[in-house]
Amino acid sequence: MNQVWTIFRREFATYFATPLAYVFIVIFLFAMGAFTFYIGNFYANGVADLTVFFGYHPWLYLFLVPAIAMRLWAEERRTGTIELLLTLPIPLWATVVGKFLAAWAFIGIALLLTFPIWLTVNFLGSPDNGVIFASYIGSFLMAGGYLAIGAAISAMTSNQVIAFVVSVVVCFLFTVSGAPLVLDFFRDWAPLFLLNTVASFSFLTHFSAITAGVIDLRDVIYFFSLIALFLCVNIVVIDLKRVTR
Amino acid sequence: MIEIEGLTKRFGAVAAVAGIDLKVGKGEVLGFLGPNGAGKSTTMKMVTGFLTPTTGRVTVCGHDIETDTLAAQKTIGYLPEGAPAYGEMTPRQFLTFIARVRGYGGATVKERVDAAVAKTDLDPVLDQPIDTLSKGFKRRVGLAQAILHDPPVLIMDEPTDGLDPNQKHSVRELIRAMAKEKAIIVSTHLLEEVEAICTRAVIIDRGRVVADGTPAQLLARSRHHNAVTLTVAAKDAAGIITKLRTIPAIATVEQTPAGDGIVQLTAFPKSGALLIEEIGRMAADDEWDVKELYAEPGRLDEVFRAITTHDAARAREGRA
Numbered sequence: 057m058n059q060v061w062t063i064f065r066r067e068f069a070t071y072f073a074t075p076l077a078y079v080f081i082v083i084f085l086f087a088m089g090a091f092t093f094y095i096g097n098f099y100a101n102g103v104a105d106l107t108v109f110f111g112y113h114p115w116l117y118l119f120l121v122p123a124i125a126m127r128l129w130a131e132e133r134r135t136g137t138i139e140l141l142l143t144l145p146i147p148l149w150a151t152v153v154g155k156f157l158a159a160w161a162f163i164g165i166a167l168l169l170t171f172p173i174w175l176t177v178n179f180l181g182s183p184d185n186g187v188i189f190a191s192y193i194g195s196f197l198m199a200g201g202y203l204a205i206g207a208a209i210s211a212m213t214s215n216q217v218i219a220f221v222v223s224v225v226v227c228f229l230f231t232v233s234g235a236p237l238v239l240d241f242f243r244d245w246a247p248l249f250l251l252n253t254v255a256s257f258s259f260l261t262h263f264s265a266i267t268a269g270v271i272d273l274r275d276v277i278y279f280f281s282l283i284a285l286f287l288c289v290n291i292v293v294i295d296l297k298r299v300t301r
Numbered sequence: 302m303i304e305i306e307g308l309t310k311r312f313g314a315v316a317a318v319a320g321i322d323l324k325v326g327k328g329e330v331l332g333f334l335g336p337n338g339a340g341k342s343t344t345m346k347m348v349t350g351f352l353t354p355t356t357g358r359v360t361v362c363g364h365d366i367e368t369d370t371l372a373a374q375k376t377i378g379y380l381p382e383g384a385p386a387y388g389e390m391t392p393r394q395f396l397t398f399i400a401r402v403r404g405y406g407g408a409t410v411k412e413r414v415d416a417a418v419a420k421t422d423l424d425p426v427l428d429q430p431i432d433t434l435s436k437g438f439k440r441r442v443g444l445a446q447a448i449l450h451d452p453p454v455l456i457m458d459e460p461t462d463g464l465d466p467n468q469k470h471s472v473r474e475l476i477r478a479m480a481k482e483k484a485i486i487v488s489t490h491l492l493e494e495v496e497a498i499c500t501r502a503v504i505i506d507r508g509r510v511v512a513d514g515t516p517a518q519l520l521a522r523s524r525h526h527n528a529v530t531l532t533v534a535a536k537d538a539a540g541i542i543t544k545l546r547t548i549p550a551i552a553t554v555e556q557t558p559a560g561d562g563i564v565q566l567t568a569f570p571k572s573g574a575l576l577i578e579e580i581g582r583m584a585a586d587d588e589w590d591v592k593e594l595y596a597e598p599g600r601l602d603e604v605f606r607a608i609t610t611h612d613a614a615r616a617r618e619g620r621a
Binding site: 059062063065066069070073074135136137139140142143144145146147298299300 | 312346349350351352353371372374375377379381382383385386387388389390394398399401402403404430446
């Protein structure tokens with residue numbers, strides 16, 4: 057656990073040692089604002105809640121989270137520091153978890169900095185703050201899901217561009233697996249239970265359940281098990297790379 | 302302290318390491334030599350646990366690197382090829398991170414970092430981002446990281462690459478000072494480095510050990526070993542060559558022009574015989590006008606080339 061913390065600290069500090077953190081946070085907040093107010097017509101809706109705001113989260117994460125995740129391992133591979141990291145006496149899982157948690161915490165900070173919009177709706181009307189709180193939790197969990205996928209893909213390559221593009225595609229599939237785009241592909245031949253399984257992988261389904269104001273244990277378990285699964289994939293990928301270089 | 306048995310590594314159809322057996326004990330500084338792509342770095346990566354061997358076993362201080370990885374890695378200090386480090390960190394932050402990972406806590410972190418910094422003369426750049434440092438300082442950051450926990454086993458991939466002559470000297474002094482207490486493997490393609498610091502030299506070529514001995518033993522394989530070189534005036538050369546040929550222990554005499562009316566004569570001995578005394582006596586008796594007269598210890602680059610190119614040539618023939 058100590059070592060997870062050591063890795064976490066180093067990794068987390070790295071974000072703020074470079075312009076990366078500030079650029080990311082500014083763009084994150086700007087994009088959140090732009091989508092909510094201009095495209096989502098926040099004011100014109102005349103409703104004091106943040107449904108519009110949270111509705112855009114999956115789509116923003118789809119691009120912004122892989123941008124954070126792509127460097128997690130690809131960068132280490134490119135600069136050769138991975139050789140240092142993997143020859144230090146740290147269990148691999150601790151390294152993987154430490155790096156993941158650092159990136160997740162960083163995204164969490166960016167998400168927390170959207171709090172003015174929460175204040176704004178409270179100033180304009182009286183929203184259900186319980187729902188908003190649940191939505192924030194849901195959004196954070198979903199970001200963790202995107203991040204775990206992106207981190208595992210980043211471990212496969214030393215090229216950040218490839219890591220980014222592939223992550224966006226995979227994350228996209230996970231986002232929309234409940235939508236006709238994906239389901240139609242299965243509908244003609246797959247049995248119903250498979251169809252339902254694929255649909256149940258959708259981030260949107262689970263996220264919208266949470267933003268409706270109910271933190272259902274099943275949705276929480278879904279995100280956590282997804283994160284755990286992809287962290288395991290991450291570990292396996294790195295171990296396989298020890299064999300093939 | 303380091304035991305390597307039957308180590309191989311294949312990348313697809315290519316065997317980067319094709320069966321290496323080595324034992325390195327305490328007090329040994331093993332110079333790992335070989336042409337580029339011979340498998341030096343790959344071997345080191347397997348010994349330190351970064352790569353998994355295709356077959357074979359590596360034990361470090363009694364711990365198997367594959368089954369008891371962390372215990373083995375605790376005993377190793379490793380400077381990877383190119384001395385990678387996190388560029389956005391300062392040496393102080395970076396070494397502090399390494400110390401924490403190595404399990405130090407509280408005040409001992411600072412102690413360890415300070416000791417490593419003092420040994421590698423990093424003081425002047427301690428608070429500059431590593432990315433902004435010169436190649437020499439970057440290399441020393443890597444060294445500091447490797448020796449921070451005073452490991453019993455040190456493995457360094459080209460530790461003096463990119464250093465200026467003064468820095469090379471101080472790194473070699475550092476290695477020499479630590480040598481008694483540790484088992485050290487140093488890869489290099491600087492042959493003078495082997496003569497300067499190594500107690501043992503291993504040459505590998507295309508994934509196999511092709512020579513293993515003390516630097517002196519390797520030098521003895523050189524054609525120049527115990528050869529005698531004289532610098533004389535060009536007009537005297539012919540007479541001196543004739544006289545030299547009368548010495549039975551001399552195999553051949555070669556001459557190379559050495560500028561303005563001067564030639565260098567090199568007398569090669571038959572099977573490593575000592576010639577210097579006899580030639581010296583002859584030169585004194587006959588009153589030759591000799592500007593230089595010395596015995597050659599042998600040339601490591603010659604041995605290196607002979608061993609590694611022979612193999613390459615043989616491979617070409619084999620394929621033809």
